[in-house]
Amino acid sequence: MTAAHTTTTPTAKEAWATGLTAFGAVMLILAGLLDVFRGIMAIAHDNVFLVTPEYVFRFDLTGWGWIHLVLGVVALLVGVGVFRGALWARVGGVAIAGLVIIANFLSLPYYPVWSIVVIAVAGFVIWALCVTRQSGRSALSG
Structure with a gap:
């Protein structure tokens, strides 16, 4: 065989790893978009959110909006990096998803259903x- 004919088809394990990485990237981008939307809602229209009078982690809703907006933008950027196969993005994706979970837990009383959905999405990310090893290919390469 010549060097041009040495391409191999990926094994089932490699295909699963690529699929899970792509899944993680898509879900991270989705979590980022949800947080961006939530941040915009909190900044623009505070009256959409439930106000809990005696919540321990009570912050100004506009402040929560900026926190979610920044986390969402970072999650979007890191999600694109995961698609490109960057190791920093995989590590950053786990870290930002953890921060998204914490931020949504702390703001749970303000918008409970949305918070639970984003926490679940970030958990899947x-x-x-974490379950796949880093390969030399990007998530979208076949």
Whole structure:
């Protein structure tokens, strides 16, 4: 065989790893978008959120909006990096997903259903990025 004919098809394990990495990237981008939208809602229209009078972690809703907006933008950027196959993005994806979980837990009383959905999505991101080993290919390469 010549060097041009040495391409091999990926094994089932490699295909699963690529699929999980792509899944993690898509879910991280989705969590980022949800947090961006939530941040915009909190900054623009505070009256959409429930106000809990005696919540221990009570912050100004506009402040929460900026926190979620920044986390969302960073999650979007890191998600694109995961698609490109960057190791820093996988590590950063786990870290930012953890921060997204913490931020949504702390703001749970303000918008409970949305917070639970984003916490679940971020949990799937952590799982998907941690169960596969880093390969030399990007998530979208075949």
